[in-house]
Amino acid sequence: MAAWDKRLAGVRGVLLDISGVLYDGGEDGGAPIPGSVEAVARLKRSRLKVRFCTNESQKSRRELVGLLRRQGFDISEGEVTAPAPAASLILKERSLRPHLLVCDGVRSEFGQIDTTNPNCVVIADAGEDFSYQNMNKAFQVLMELEKPVLISLGKGRYYKETSGLMLDVGAYMKALEYACGIEAEVVGKPSPEYFQLALKEMGVEAHE
Amino acid sequence: MAAWDKRLAGVRGVLLDISGVLYDGGEDGGAPIPGSVEAVARLKRSRLKVRFCTNESQKSRRELVGLLRRQGFDISEGEVTAPAPAASLILKERSLRPHLLVCDGVRSEFGQIDTTNPNCVVIADAGEDFSYQNMNKAFQVLMELEKPVLISLGKGRYYKETSGLMLDVGAYMKALEYACGIEAEVVGKPSPEYFQLALKEMGVEAHE
Structure with missing residues (x-):
């Protein structure tokens, strides 16, 4: 000791x-x-x-x-x-109204945030909610913005579950970065x- | 003239x-x-x-x-x-057995290809088939390979349909590249x- x-x-x-x-x-x-x-x-x-x-x-x-x-x-x-409450603080400070691509579980952390007429996109580890339709919607929202803002709750490549390795939010962040020609702002480690x-x-x- | x-x-x-x-x-x-x-x-x-x-x-x-x-x-x-028949030629030449993440429509182009015990992944513009589950499966196949080979039929960011802009295969290629720390081989323009x-x-x- x-x-x-x-x-x-x-x-x-x-x-x-x-x-x-x-x-x-x-x-x-x-x-x-x-x-x-x-x-x-x-x-x-x-x-x-x-x-x-x-x-x-x-x-x-x-x-x-x-x-x-x-x-x-x-x-x-x-x-x-x-990351979700941290992002929620940032959204308030910058008067950002997010389109949320997040799990239902974490949606409550954004309860105080105005999500009408979105001027940014927030993605979190959404698991099954990372459907083509949901990803395409997030992509379309970004493409309609003059200055697209993408906030990603972490940039992990994958994580381990008892059932095996699982794709993390970072992979989907990269997909949107590439499709829109932008760089995401990462809220979360590192x-x-x-x-x-x-x-x-x-x-x-x-x-x- | x-x-x-x-x-x-x-x-x-x-x-x-x-x-x-x-x-x-x-x-x-x-x-x-x-x-x-x-x-x-x-x-x-x-x-x-x-x-x-x-x-x-x-x-x-x-x-x-x-x-x-x-x-x-x-x-x-x-x-x-x-790209699909071109990839099919490459797979044959290199004795590659793909895990296919492709639309049902294009699957017939790989009819002559052995897909048992896959030693590579082929992705195409899969539309709705780019579910989290299908992406995770492709990711897991790649991570189990000693030398992961990812073949992508094109690297387009998006394309236009009458209903609006649609995410193309390139975005999903980037997601897998990032998650696995690899670089895809692109079959298709450019x-x-x-x-x-x-x-x-x-x-x-x-x-x-």
């Missing part, structure tokens, strides 16, 4: 990923990774600040936290930085602004 | 595109572009060789030619260079090999 204490000198906070770190996803809700429930409990008893920084964009924070609490994790909604947001919410500076 | 004759000196053959040049597509089969039926007839009466070089990959040559003949064009299957094939089939050299 002496080595750990030395390495942690000056460290005030810890950012934890969720999927693949705390638990492995799956159709049945997944399962905690052995030792992770205890590790979170121990961190929370320590002097360190803890925040959960995820790219999960198929579930609302409420759904995600509910799932984790049922698995035994000590975690609340307010401790989670997720974007530096996203980590900054998580630190700000935790009240810690990057060097700490 | 004197100016034309001068410009055509040394020219032995003409490659004609089909969609957007001879006719405009649409759900009802589309309609000939005014003057195009007569232009094809006149070219065929001239000393010039004529060949039709298309990126159409939703229909088999048989279907495409049937549609054009009904619209009054003097055209036969043997005069058409299309690949030089594809134009060479059309010229070879016409019996004309590029400078002619």
